[in-house]
Amino acid sequence: MIELRSRQGDTVDLICRRAYGRETAETVAAALDTNPGLAALGPILPVGTVVRLPDPPSAPPRRAVVRLWD
Template structure:
């Protein structure tokens, strides 16, 4: 998916709006930064008109604990 920024948009807020609680925000921001080389040069607030690629997030792997009775 692609998103065109509005004046004053922040990357973490865009990630929160797009991914919501489906993701760990640190992971989401890192993946968006990776998918959009050079975007960090704009600083924390992005200018209007920047087109961002918002990648699909990997499916979280459920970690299973160890039980003495397994």
């Protein structure tokens, strides 16, 4: 579990990007599920709001590379 405090102008998307290096619909949804009532604070979080995030999602499996020409 990761815990971060919001900074001035932070949104849930920005916090997910800072913690995971990217934000996706899944990471934002996981953050909102982990923090009941977080969405009620508005799109821009109050400074100092503690946001708990689940452990980073695992990387998607790599696909095999297809080469059309050698």
